[in-house]
Amino acid sequence: MAELNFLQILLISLWAFWGIIDGLSFNFGFNSCIAACLFTGIVVGNPTYGLIVGGTLQMTQLGVGTYGGASVLNITSSGMITTALGSLSGEDPVTLAASIGIALAALFVQLDILARFSNTVFQHIADKYVEDGNTKGINLMNHLGIIPWGLSRGLPVFLLLMFGQPLVDSLMTIIPAWLMDGFKVAGGLLPVVGFAILLRYLPVLKKPQFLILGFVLAAYLKIPVLGVGLIGLVAALITYQNATAAPAAGGSASTGGSDYEE
Amino acid sequence: MKNNGSKFTAKELRRVNLRWIWQSQIGWNYERMQGLGYLSTMLPVINRLYGDNPELKAKALHVHSQFFNTQPNMGDIIVGMNIAIEEQSANSAGLDVAASIKTALMGPFAGIGDTIFGMITGAVFGSIAATMALEGNAIGIAIWTLWQIACFFFRFKMFDLGYEQGIKLVTTLSGKMNALTEAAAVLGLTVVGCMIATMIKFNLASINVGLGIFEDGAELMKEFPLQTYADSIMPALFPAVLAALCYWLLGKKWMNSNKLIISVVIAAILLRFFGIVAA
Numbered sequence: 001m002a003e004l005n006f007l008q009i010l011l012i013s014l015w016a017f018w019g020i021i022d023g024l025s026f027n028f029g030f031n032s033c034i035a036a037c038l039f040t041g042i043v044v045g046n047p048t049y050g051l052i053v054g055g056t057l058q059m060t061q062l063g064v065g066t067y068g069g070a071s072v073l074n075i076t077s078s079g080m081i082t083t084a085l086g087s088l089s090g091e092d093p094v095t096l097a098a099s100i101g102i103a104l105a106a107l108f109v110q111l112d113i114l115a116r117f118s119n120t121v122f123q124h125i126a127d128k129y130v131e132d133g134n135t136k137g138i139n140l141m142n143h144l145g146i147i148p149w150g151l152s153r154g155l156p157v158f159l160l161l162m163f164g165q166p167l168v169d170s171l172m173t174i175i176p177a178w179l180m181d182g183f184k185v186a187g188g189l190l191p192v193v194g195f196a197i198l199l200r201y202l203p204v205l206k207k208p209q210f211l212i213l214g215f216v217l218a219a220y221l222k223i224p225v226l227g228v229g230l231i232g233l234v235a236a237l238i239t240y241q242n243a244t245a246a247p248a249a250g251g252s253a254s255t256g257g258s259d260y261e262e
Numbered sequence: 263m264k265n266n267g268s269k270f271t272a273k274e275l276r277r278v279n280l281r282w283i284w285q286s287q288i289g290w291n292y293e294r295m296q297g298l299g300y301l302s303t304m305l306p307v308i309n310r311l312y313g314d315n316p317e318l319k320a321k322a323l324h325v326h327s328q329f330f331n332t333q334p335n336m337g338d339i340i341v342g343m344n345i346a347i348e349e350q351s352a353n354s355a356g357l358d359v360a361a362s363i364k365t366a367l368m369g370p371f372a373g374i375g376d377t378i379f380g381m382i383t384g385a386v387f388g389s390i391a392a393t394m395a396l397e398g399n400a401i402g403i404a405i406w407t408l409w410q411i412a413c414f415f416f417r418f419k420m421f422d423l424g425y426e427q428g429i430k431l432v433t434t435l436s437g438k439m440n441a442l443t444e445a446a447a448v449l450g451l452t453v454v455g456c457m458i459a460t461m462i463k464f465n466l467a468s469i470n471v472g473l474g475i476f477e478d479g480a481e482l483m484k485e486f487p488l489q490t491y492a493d494s495i496m497p498a499l500f501p502a503v504l505a506a507l508c509y510w511l512l513g514k515k516w517m518n519s520n521k522l523i524i525s526v527v528i529a530a531i532l533l534r535f536f537g538i539v540a541a
Contacts, residue, residue, distance in 0.1 A: 182532075203444075
Protein backbone atom coordinates (compact mmCIF):
# COMPACT_ATOMS: atom_id res chain seq x y z
CA MET A 1 0.00 0.00 0.00
CA ALA A 2 1.13 3.50 -0.78
CA GLU A 3 2.12 5.76 2.06
CA LEU A 4 2.16 9.50 2.49
CA ASN A 5 5.61 11.01 2.50
CA PHE A 6 6.58 13.65 5.02
CA LEU A 7 6.42 16.51 2.54
CA GLN A 8 2.83 15.65 1.63
CA ILE A 9 1.85 15.51 5.30
CA LEU A 10 3.57 18.83 5.98
CA LEU A 11 1.87 20.57 3.05
CA ILE A 12 -1.58 19.36 4.07
CA SER A 13 -1.01 20.28 7.74
CA LEU A 14 0.22 23.76 6.82
CA TRP A 15 -2.87 24.32 4.69
CA ALA A 16 -5.01 23.30 7.67
CA PHE A 17 -3.09 25.70 9.95
CA TRP A 18 -3.32 28.62 7.52
CA GLY A 19 -6.89 27.73 6.54
CA ILE A 20 -8.43 28.68 9.87
CA ILE A 21 -6.36 31.88 10.08
CA ASP A 22 -7.55 32.84 6.59
CA GLY A 23 -11.12 31.96 7.54
CA LEU A 24 -10.88 34.32 10.51
CA SER A 25 -9.37 37.18 8.53
CA PHE A 26 -9.15 37.59 4.75
CA ASN A 27 -11.50 34.71 4.03
CA PHE A 28 -10.13 33.93 0.60
CA GLY A 29 -11.61 30.43 0.83
CA PHE A 30 -8.69 28.40 2.21
CA ASN A 31 -10.90 27.23 5.06
CA SER A 32 -13.66 25.99 2.80
CA CYS A 33 -14.07 22.24 3.19
CA ILE A 34 -14.24 21.54 -0.54
CA ALA A 35 -11.19 23.67 -1.39
CA ALA A 36 -9.16 22.08 1.42
CA CYS A 37 -10.17 18.56 0.37
CA LEU A 38 -9.43 19.34 -3.28
CA PHE A 39 -5.97 20.58 -2.29
CA THR A 40 -5.39 17.44 -0.24
CA GLY A 41 -6.58 15.33 -3.17
CA ILE A 42 -4.12 17.05 -5.48
CA VAL A 43 -1.27 16.53 -3.01
CA VAL A 44 -2.00 12.81 -2.70
CA GLY A 45 -2.63 12.47 -6.42
CA ASN A 46 -6.41 11.98 -6.42
CA PRO A 47 -8.25 15.33 -6.77
CA THR A 48 -11.60 13.70 -7.61
CA TYR A 49 -11.52 11.77 -4.34
CA GLY A 50 -11.01 15.03 -2.45
CA LEU A 51 -13.88 16.71 -4.30
CA ILE A 52 -16.30 13.90 -3.44
CA VAL A 53 -15.31 13.79 0.24
CA GLY A 54 -15.49 17.58 0.43
CA GLY A 55 -18.83 17.74 -1.37
CA THR A 56 -20.38 15.06 0.86
CA LEU A 57 -19.29 16.82 4.05
CA GLN A 58 -20.15 20.31 2.80
CA MET A 59 -23.69 19.17 2.14
CA THR A 60 -24.24 18.65 5.88
CA GLN A 61 -23.24 22.22 6.78
CA LEU A 62 -24.69 24.51 4.11
CA GLY A 63 -24.86 28.05 5.41
CA VAL A 64 -23.79 26.91 8.85
CA GLY A 65 -21.35 29.28 10.47
CA THR A 66 -19.81 30.23 13.78
CA TYR A 67 -22.48 32.81 14.48
CA GLY A 68 -21.93 34.52 17.81
CA GLY A 69 -18.82 32.45 18.40
CA ALA A 70 -20.54 29.08 18.36
CA SER A 71 -18.47 26.01 17.53
CA VAL A 72 -19.60 23.98 14.54
CA LEU A 73 -18.55 20.62 13.10
CA ASN A 74 -15.02 20.96 11.76
CA ILE A 75 -15.58 19.33 8.39
CA THR A 76 -12.52 21.04 6.91
CA SER A 77 -9.91 19.28 9.07
CA SER A 78 -11.80 15.99 9.08
CA GLY A 79 -12.33 16.18 5.32
CA MET A 80 -8.62 16.66 4.71
CA ILE A 81 -7.76 13.65 6.86
CA THR A 82 -10.49 11.54 5.27
CA THR A 83 -9.29 12.47 1.79
CA ALA A 84 -5.63 11.74 2.46
CA LEU A 85 -6.07 8.44 4.31
CA GLY A 86 -9.11 7.30 2.35
CA SER A 87 -7.68 7.73 -1.12
CA LEU A 88 -4.67 5.63 -0.05
CA SER A 89 -6.80 2.79 1.27
CA GLY A 90 -9.10 2.94 -1.74
CA GLU A 91 -12.38 2.97 0.21
CA ASP A 92 -15.49 4.58 -1.23
CA PRO A 93 -15.25 8.35 -0.53
CA VAL A 94 -18.95 8.88 0.31
CA THR A 95 -18.93 5.99 2.79
CA LEU A 96 -15.77 7.22 4.49
CA ALA A 97 -16.99 10.81 4.66
CA ALA A 98 -20.25 9.74 6.30
CA SER A 99 -18.47 7.60 8.87
CA ILE A 100 -14.95 8.71 9.78
CA GLY A 101 -15.43 12.18 8.29
CA ILE A 102 -18.44 13.01 10.46
CA ALA A 103 -16.99 11.34 13.57
CA LEU A 104 -13.71 13.29 13.37
CA ALA A 105 -15.54 16.54 12.60
CA ALA A 106 -17.55 16.12 15.80
CA LEU A 107 -14.44 15.23 17.80
CA PHE A 108 -12.54 18.29 16.57
CA VAL A 109 -15.22 20.62 17.96
CA GLN A 110 -13.46 20.21 21.32
CA LEU A 111 -10.22 21.57 19.85
CA ASP A 112 -12.06 24.63 18.54
CA ILE A 113 -13.39 25.29 22.03
CA LEU A 114 -9.90 24.77 23.49
CA ALA A 115 -8.39 27.33 21.09
CA ARG A 116 -11.06 29.95 21.88
CA PHE A 117 -10.46 29.29 25.57
CA SER A 118 -6.64 29.41 25.34
CA ASN A 119 -6.79 32.89 23.88
CA THR A 120 -8.28 34.24 27.12
CA VAL A 121 -4.74 33.92 28.54
CA PHE A 122 -3.48 36.45 25.96
CA GLN A 123 -6.51 38.61 26.68
CA HIS A 124 -5.55 38.81 30.35
CA ILE A 125 -1.97 39.79 29.56
CA ALA A 126 -3.28 42.37 27.09
CA ASP A 127 -5.47 43.78 29.87
CA LYS A 128 -2.32 44.45 31.89
CA TYR A 129 -0.77 46.21 28.89
CA VAL A 130 -3.89 48.36 28.63
CA GLU A 131 -3.18 49.60 32.14
CA ASP A 132 0.45 50.31 31.24
CA GLY A 133 -0.43 51.92 27.90
CA ASN A 134 1.82 49.40 26.16
CA THR A 135 0.36 49.36 22.64
CA LYS A 136 3.07 47.13 21.15
CA GLY A 137 2.34 44.52 23.80
CA ILE A 138 -1.41 44.62 23.05
CA ASN A 139 -0.72 44.12 19.37
CA LEU A 140 1.55 41.18 20.13
CA MET A 141 -1.01 39.50 22.41
CA ASN A 142 -3.65 39.69 19.71
CA HIS A 143 -1.28 38.07 17.22
CA LEU A 144 -0.34 35.28 19.63
CA GLY A 145 -3.90 34.05 19.19
CA ILE A 146 -2.74 32.68 15.85
CA ILE A 147 -0.92 29.87 17.65
CA PRO A 148 -3.89 28.20 19.43
CA TRP A 149 -6.10 28.82 16.40
CA GLY A 150 -3.66 27.35 13.90
CA LEU A 151 -2.63 24.41 16.07
CA SER A 152 -6.25 23.46 16.74
CA ARG A 153 -6.45 22.63 13.01
CA GLY A 154 -2.88 21.88 11.94
CA LEU A 155 -1.87 19.60 14.80
CA PRO A 156 -4.67 16.97 14.59
CA VAL A 157 -4.28 16.83 10.83
CA PHE A 158 -0.52 16.35 11.17
CA LEU A 159 -0.80 13.68 13.86
CA LEU A 160 -3.52 11.66 12.13
CA LEU A 161 -1.73 11.75 8.79
CA MET A 162 1.48 10.62 10.48
CA PHE A 163 0.00 7.83 12.57
CA GLY A 164 -3.63 7.35 11.50
CA GLN A 165 -3.32 5.06 8.49
CA PRO A 166 -3.16 1.74 10.43
CA LEU A 167 -6.13 2.93 12.47
CA VAL A 168 -8.25 3.59 9.38
CA ASP A 169 -7.19 0.35 7.72
CA SER A 170 -8.04 -1.77 10.74
CA LEU A 171 -11.36 0.06 11.22
CA MET A 172 -12.25 -0.72 7.64
CA THR A 173 -11.57 -4.43 8.12
CA ILE A 174 -13.50 -4.58 11.40
CA ILE A 175 -16.63 -2.80 10.18
CA PRO A 176 -18.96 -5.35 8.53
CA ALA A 177 -20.23 -4.90 4.98
CA TRP A 178 -23.84 -4.19 5.99
CA LEU A 179 -22.69 -1.34 8.19
CA MET A 180 -20.54 0.09 5.41
CA ASP A 181 -23.58 -0.09 3.14
CA GLY A 182 -25.55 1.80 5.77
CA PHE A 183 -22.90 4.54 5.95
CA LYS A 184 -23.04 4.84 2.19
CA VAL A 185 -26.82 5.37 2.32
CA ALA A 186 -26.22 7.88 5.13
CA GLY A 187 -23.81 9.78 2.89
CA GLY A 188 -26.59 10.27 0.36
CA LEU A 189 -29.10 11.28 3.03
CA LEU A 190 -26.98 13.70 5.06
CA PRO A 191 -27.62 16.77 2.89
CA VAL A 192 -31.12 16.81 4.38
CA VAL A 193 -29.58 17.97 7.67
CA GLY A 194 -27.86 20.89 5.96
CA PHE A 195 -31.09 21.95 4.28
CA ALA A 196 -33.12 21.65 7.47
CA ILE A 197 -30.61 23.82 9.38
CA LEU A 198 -30.81 26.42 6.65
CA LEU A 199 -34.57 26.43 6.59
CA ARG A 200 -34.50 27.15 10.32
CA TYR A 201 -32.71 30.42 9.54
CA LEU A 202 -34.91 31.32 6.57
CA PRO A 203 -38.44 32.77 6.71
CA VAL A 204 -39.89 29.51 5.46
CA LEU A 205 -43.30 29.96 7.07
CA LYS A 206 -43.61 33.55 5.85
CA LYS A 207 -42.55 32.88 2.27
CA PRO A 208 -43.16 29.19 1.53
CA GLN A 209 -43.94 29.99 -2.11
CA PHE A 210 -40.27 30.36 -3.01
CA LEU A 211 -39.34 27.05 -1.43
CA ILE A 212 -42.09 25.37 -3.44
CA LEU A 213 -41.02 27.24 -6.58
CA GLY A 214 -37.46 25.96 -6.31
CA PHE A 215 -38.65 22.44 -5.58
CA VAL A 216 -41.05 22.32 -8.56
CA LEU A 217 -38.50 23.80 -10.97
CA ALA A 218 -36.04 21.06 -10.07
CA ALA A 219 -38.27 18.05 -9.35
CA TYR A 220 -40.79 18.44 -12.17
CA LEU A 221 -39.08 20.66 -14.74
CA LYS A 222 -35.59 19.22 -14.14
CA ILE A 223 -33.88 22.62 -14.33
CA PRO A 224 -30.26 22.37 -13.07
CA VAL A 225 -29.25 24.16 -9.86
CA LEU A 226 -27.56 27.11 -11.58
CA GLY A 227 -30.73 27.77 -13.60
CA VAL A 228 -32.91 27.61 -10.50
CA GLY A 229 -30.43 29.94 -8.80
CA LEU A 230 -30.90 32.48 -11.60
CA ILE A 231 -34.69 32.26 -11.34
CA GLY A 232 -34.26 32.72 -7.57
CA LEU A 233 -32.15 35.79 -8.30
CA VAL A 234 -34.99 37.23 -10.39
CA ALA A 235 -37.38 36.65 -7.49
CA ALA A 236 -34.86 38.24 -5.11
CA LEU A 237 -34.44 41.33 -7.32
CA ILE A 238 -38.21 41.79 -7.53
CA THR A 239 -38.45 41.45 -3.75
CA TYR A 240 -35.68 43.98 -3.24
CA GLN A 241 -37.22 46.51 -5.62
CA ASN A 242 -40.63 46.14 -4.03
CA ALA A 243 -39.20 46.54 -0.56
CA THR A 244 -37.19 49.67 -1.38
CA ALA A 245 -39.89 51.23 -3.58
CA ALA A 246 -42.37 51.29 -0.72
CA PRO A 247 -40.55 52.99 2.15
CA ALA A 248 -43.86 54.27 3.53
CA ALA A 249 -43.98 51.23 5.79
CA GLY A 250 -40.60 52.13 7.25
CA GLY A 251 -41.70 55.73 7.48
CA SER A 252 -38.27 57.32 6.99
CA ALA A 253 -36.95 59.53 4.21
CA SER A 254 -34.47 56.96 3.02
CA THR A 255 -35.44 57.08 -0.64
CA GLY A 256 -33.12 59.94 -1.56
CA GLY A 257 -29.69 58.50 -0.98
CA SER A 258 -28.90 55.92 -3.62
CA ASP A 259 -25.19 56.23 -3.04
CA TYR A 260 -25.01 52.80 -1.45
CA GLU A 261 -25.43 50.66 -4.54
CA GLU A 262 -23.48 51.48 -7.65
CA MET B 263 -12.57 58.73 -0.40
CA LYS B 264 -13.68 62.08 0.92
CA ASN B 265 -10.86 63.41 3.02
CA ASN B 266 -11.16 67.11 3.68
CA GLY B 267 -10.29 68.15 7.20
CA SER B 268 -9.30 64.63 8.08
CA LYS B 269 -6.52 63.85 10.50
CA PHE B 270 -5.71 60.74 8.52
CA THR B 271 -4.58 60.26 4.94
CA ALA B 272 -6.55 57.89 2.74
CA LYS B 273 -3.62 55.48 2.93
CA GLU B 274 -3.61 55.52 6.73
CA LEU B 275 -7.33 54.85 6.82
CA ARG B 276 -6.94 51.94 4.44
CA ARG B 277 -4.23 50.56 6.69
CA VAL B 278 -6.56 50.66 9.70
CA ASN B 279 -9.21 48.94 7.57
CA LEU B 280 -6.72 46.20 6.74
CA ARG B 281 -5.80 45.90 10.40
CA TRP B 282 -9.44 45.13 11.19
CA ILE B 283 -9.67 42.58 8.38
CA TRP B 284 -6.50 40.83 9.52
CA GLN B 285 -6.73 41.21 13.30
CA SER B 286 -10.41 41.25 14.21
CA GLN B 287 -10.61 37.56 15.05
CA ILE B 288 -7.12 36.08 15.35
CA GLY B 289 -7.18 36.86 19.08
CA TRP B 290 -10.82 35.82 19.49
CA ASN B 291 -11.52 34.52 22.98
CA TYR B 292 -14.55 33.66 25.08
CA GLU B 293 -14.09 36.61 27.40
CA ARG B 294 -14.18 39.60 25.02
CA MET B 295 -14.60 37.78 21.68
CA GLN B 296 -13.44 40.35 19.06
CA GLY B 297 -12.68 42.90 21.78
CA LEU B 298 -8.92 42.36 21.65
CA GLY B 299 -9.01 42.49 17.86
CA TYR B 300 -10.93 45.77 17.95
CA LEU B 301 -8.50 47.33 20.39
CA SER B 302 -5.56 46.15 18.33
CA THR B 303 -7.12 47.58 15.16
CA MET B 304 -7.61 50.99 16.77
CA LEU B 305 -4.09 51.36 18.17
CA PRO B 306 -2.76 53.64 15.38
CA VAL B 307 -5.90 55.79 15.65
CA ILE B 308 -5.52 56.03 19.42
CA ASN B 309 -1.84 56.94 19.15
CA ARG B 310 -2.58 59.65 16.58
CA LEU B 311 -5.58 61.25 18.28
CA TYR B 312 -4.54 61.00 21.92
CA GLY B 313 -0.79 60.49 21.69
CA ASP B 314 -0.07 63.79 23.50
CA ASN B 315 -2.76 63.33 26.13
CA PRO B 316 -2.01 60.38 28.45
CA GLU B 317 -5.33 60.65 30.23
CA LEU B 318 -7.39 60.42 27.03
CA LYS B 319 -5.15 57.72 25.67
CA ALA B 320 -5.74 55.61 28.77
CA LYS B 321 -9.46 56.13 28.46
CA ALA B 322 -9.40 55.21 24.75
CA LEU B 323 -7.49 52.00 25.45
CA HIS B 324 -10.09 51.03 28.02
CA VAL B 325 -13.06 51.96 25.84
CA HIS B 326 -11.83 49.87 22.92
CA SER B 327 -10.86 46.85 24.97
CA GLN B 328 -14.48 46.25 25.92
CA PHE B 329 -16.44 43.23 24.74
CA PHE B 330 -17.14 43.35 21.05
CA ASN B 331 -18.50 40.84 18.55
CA THR B 332 -20.13 41.26 15.18
CA GLN B 333 -19.99 39.78 11.71
CA PRO B 334 -16.48 40.73 10.51
CA ASN B 335 -17.53 42.27 7.16
CA MET B 336 -20.12 44.44 8.91
CA GLY B 337 -17.41 45.35 11.41
CA ASP B 338 -15.71 47.32 8.61
CA ILE B 339 -18.64 49.75 8.66
CA ILE B 340 -18.53 50.09 12.43
CA VAL B 341 -14.77 50.72 12.54
CA GLY B 342 -15.16 53.31 9.77
CA MET B 343 -17.92 55.11 11.66
CA ASN B 344 -15.99 54.88 14.92
CA ILE B 345 -12.93 56.61 13.43
CA ALA B 346 -15.08 59.38 11.94
CA ILE B 347 -16.74 60.02 15.30
CA GLU B 348 -13.53 60.16 17.30
CA GLU B 349 -11.81 62.27 14.69
CA GLN B 350 -14.56 64.90 14.81
CA SER B 351 -14.50 65.09 18.57
CA ALA B 352 -11.23 63.74 19.88
CA ASN B 353 -12.18 64.14 23.51
CA SER B 354 -13.77 62.28 26.36
CA ALA B 355 -17.32 62.86 25.09
CA GLY B 356 -16.36 61.60 21.63
CA LEU B 357 -15.04 58.40 23.16
CA ASP B 358 -18.30 57.90 25.04
CA VAL B 359 -20.27 58.27 21.81
CA ALA B 360 -17.95 55.86 20.02
CA ALA B 361 -18.33 53.32 22.82
CA SER B 362 -22.11 53.41 22.72
CA ILE B 363 -22.27 53.30 18.92
CA LYS B 364 -20.08 50.19 18.88
CA THR B 365 -22.22 48.47 21.46
CA ALA B 366 -25.50 49.51 19.88
CA LEU B 367 -24.59 48.40 16.37
CA MET B 368 -22.70 45.16 16.88
CA GLY B 369 -25.79 43.05 17.54
CA PRO B 370 -28.08 44.22 14.73
CA PHE B 371 -25.17 44.32 12.27
CA ALA B 372 -24.20 40.77 13.23
CA GLY B 373 -27.74 39.64 12.49
CA ILE B 374 -27.73 41.21 9.04
CA GLY B 375 -24.17 40.13 8.23
CA ASP B 376 -24.66 36.55 9.38
CA THR B 377 -27.77 36.27 7.21
CA ILE B 378 -26.23 37.76 4.08
CA PHE B 379 -22.55 36.76 4.26
CA GLY B 380 -22.99 33.59 6.27
CA MET B 381 -26.22 31.73 5.70
CA ILE B 382 -27.54 32.80 2.32
CA THR B 383 -24.31 33.00 0.36
CA GLY B 384 -22.96 29.97 2.19
CA ALA B 385 -26.08 28.08 1.19
CA VAL B 386 -26.26 29.25 -2.41
CA PHE B 387 -22.57 29.01 -3.30
CA GLY B 388 -22.00 26.07 -0.96
CA SER B 389 -24.72 23.96 -2.51
CA ILE B 390 -23.61 24.75 -6.05
CA ALA B 391 -20.00 23.96 -5.13
CA ALA B 392 -20.95 20.74 -3.30
CA THR B 393 -23.23 19.54 -6.11
CA MET B 394 -20.49 19.99 -8.68
CA ALA B 395 -17.82 18.55 -6.38
CA LEU B 396 -19.82 15.34 -6.01
CA GLU B 397 -19.60 15.00 -9.80
CA GLY B 398 -15.84 15.52 -9.60
CA ASN B 399 -16.14 19.07 -10.92
CA ALA B 400 -14.10 21.87 -9.32
CA ILE B 401 -15.81 24.78 -11.10
CA GLY B 402 -18.35 25.21 -8.31
CA ILE B 403 -15.72 25.71 -5.62
CA ALA B 404 -13.88 28.09 -7.95
CA ILE B 405 -17.05 30.21 -8.26
CA TRP B 406 -17.47 30.26 -4.49
CA THR B 407 -13.83 31.27 -3.98
CA LEU B 408 -14.18 34.09 -6.51
CA TRP B 409 -17.24 35.31 -4.61
CA GLN B 410 -15.25 35.35 -1.37
CA ILE B 411 -12.48 37.35 -3.02
CA ALA B 412 -15.10 39.81 -4.30
CA CYS B 413 -16.47 40.09 -0.74
CA PHE B 414 -12.95 40.88 0.47
CA PHE B 415 -12.64 43.85 -1.86
CA PHE B 416 -16.16 44.98 -1.02
CA ARG B 417 -14.98 45.37 2.58
CA PHE B 418 -12.99 48.49 1.59
CA LYS B 419 -16.20 49.98 0.23
CA MET B 420 -18.06 49.15 3.42
CA PHE B 421 -15.37 50.80 5.53
CA ASP B 422 -15.43 53.96 3.39
CA LEU B 423 -19.19 54.03 3.66
CA GLY B 424 -19.02 53.94 7.44
CA TYR B 425 -16.26 56.56 7.58
CA GLU B 426 -17.86 59.00 5.14
CA GLN B 427 -21.43 58.78 6.33
CA GLY B 428 -20.82 58.35 10.04
CA ILE B 429 -23.81 57.91 12.28
CA LYS B 430 -26.35 59.14 9.73
CA LEU B 431 -25.64 55.96 7.78
CA VAL B 432 -27.62 53.99 10.32
CA THR B 433 -30.88 55.63 9.27
CA THR B 434 -30.19 55.56 5.52
CA LEU B 435 -28.99 52.01 5.61
CA SER B 436 -31.58 50.34 7.80
CA GLY B 437 -34.33 50.30 5.16
CA LYS B 438 -31.99 49.01 2.47
CA MET B 439 -30.42 46.41 4.71
CA ASN B 440 -33.81 44.95 5.57
CA ALA B 441 -34.72 44.84 1.89
CA LEU B 442 -31.43 43.17 1.08
CA THR B 443 -31.87 40.59 3.82
CA GLU B 444 -35.38 39.86 2.62
CA ALA B 445 -34.25 39.49 -1.00
CA ALA B 446 -31.38 37.24 0.01
CA ALA B 447 -33.83 35.05 1.95
CA VAL B 448 -35.98 34.68 -1.18
CA LEU B 449 -32.97 33.53 -3.18
CA GLY B 450 -31.98 31.18 -0.39
CA LEU B 451 -35.43 29.61 -0.17
CA THR B 452 -35.61 29.03 -3.92
CA VAL B 453 -32.22 27.34 -4.04
CA VAL B 454 -32.94 25.19 -0.99
CA GLY B 455 -36.20 24.03 -2.61
CA CYS B 456 -34.21 22.95 -5.64
CA MET B 457 -31.55 21.24 -3.54
CA ILE B 458 -34.11 19.24 -1.57
CA ALA B 459 -35.48 17.89 -4.85
CA THR B 460 -32.12 16.95 -6.31
CA MET B 461 -29.44 16.42 -3.69
CA ILE B 462 -30.99 14.03 -1.21
CA LYS B 463 -30.31 10.50 -2.44
CA PHE B 464 -33.06 8.31 -1.12
CA ASN B 465 -34.23 5.41 -3.26
CA LEU B 466 -36.64 2.90 -1.84
CA ALA B 467 -35.82 -0.71 -2.60
CA SER B 468 -38.14 -3.13 -4.34
CA ILE B 469 -39.47 -5.60 -1.83
CA ASN B 470 -40.59 -9.12 -2.61
CA VAL B 471 -43.65 -10.43 -0.83
CA GLY B 472 -44.73 -14.05 -0.82
CA LEU B 473 -48.27 -14.57 -2.11
CA GLY B 474 -48.93 -17.76 -0.17
CA ILE B 475 -49.42 -19.66 -3.45
CA PHE B 476 -47.01 -22.52 -4.08
CA GLU B 477 -46.03 -23.81 -7.47
CA ASP B 478 -43.54 -26.64 -7.92
CA GLY B 479 -42.78 -26.41 -4.19
CA ALA B 480 -41.74 -22.74 -4.37
CA GLU B 481 -43.82 -19.83 -3.15
CA LEU B 482 -44.86 -17.35 -5.82
CA MET B 483 -43.37 -13.95 -5.09
CA LYS B 484 -44.66 -10.58 -6.14
CA GLU B 485 -42.26 -7.68 -6.47
CA PHE B 486 -43.34 -4.28 -5.16
CA PRO B 487 -41.18 -1.53 -6.65
CA LEU B 488 -41.73 0.99 -3.84
CA GLN B 489 -39.79 3.81 -5.49
CA THR B 490 -41.96 3.60 -8.63
CA TYR B 491 -45.07 3.96 -6.47
CA ALA B 492 -43.62 6.93 -4.65
CA ASP B 493 -42.60 8.59 -7.93
CA SER B 494 -46.13 8.23 -9.27
CA ILE B 495 -47.39 10.35 -6.37
CA MET B 496 -44.76 13.06 -6.67
CA PRO B 497 -41.13 13.21 -7.75
CA ALA B 498 -38.72 13.58 -4.83
CA LEU B 499 -41.56 12.78 -2.43
CA PHE B 500 -39.42 11.30 0.34
CA PRO B 501 -36.69 13.93 0.21
CA ALA B 502 -39.44 16.53 0.73
CA VAL B 503 -40.98 14.55 3.61
CA LEU B 504 -37.55 13.99 5.20
CA ALA B 505 -36.66 17.67 4.95
CA ALA B 506 -39.95 18.62 6.60
CA LEU B 507 -39.33 16.05 9.33
CA CYS B 508 -35.80 17.31 10.02
CA TYR B 509 -37.00 20.93 9.99
CA TRP B 510 -39.64 20.04 12.56
CA LEU B 511 -37.17 18.09 14.70
CA LEU B 512 -34.71 21.01 14.76
CA GLY B 513 -37.45 23.14 16.29
CA LYS B 514 -37.50 20.88 19.35
CA LYS B 515 -35.60 22.01 22.42
CA TRP B 516 -33.90 18.65 22.89
CA MET B 517 -32.62 18.49 19.32
CA ASN B 518 -29.60 20.18 17.75
CA SER B 519 -27.84 19.87 14.41
CA ASN B 520 -25.15 17.49 15.66
CA LYS B 521 -27.70 15.16 17.23
CA LEU B 522 -29.69 15.32 14.01
CA ILE B 523 -26.68 14.25 11.95
CA ILE B 524 -26.10 11.25 14.21
CA SER B 525 -29.82 10.38 14.07
CA VAL B 526 -29.82 10.50 10.27
CA VAL B 527 -26.75 8.25 10.11
CA ILE B 528 -28.36 5.71 12.45
CA ALA B 529 -31.69 5.88 10.57
CA ALA B 530 -29.89 5.31 7.26
CA ILE B 531 -28.06 2.27 8.65
CA LEU B 532 -31.31 0.79 9.96
CA LEU B 533 -33.25 1.50 6.75
CA ARG B 534 -30.52 -0.17 4.75
CA PHE B 535 -30.26 -3.07 7.18
CA PHE B 536 -33.95 -3.88 6.81
CA GLY B 537 -33.76 -3.55 3.05
CA ILE B 538 -36.14 -0.60 2.80
CA VAL B 539 -33.77 1.67 0.88
CA ALA B 540 -31.66 0.68 -2.11
CA ALA B 541 -27.89 0.79 -1.72
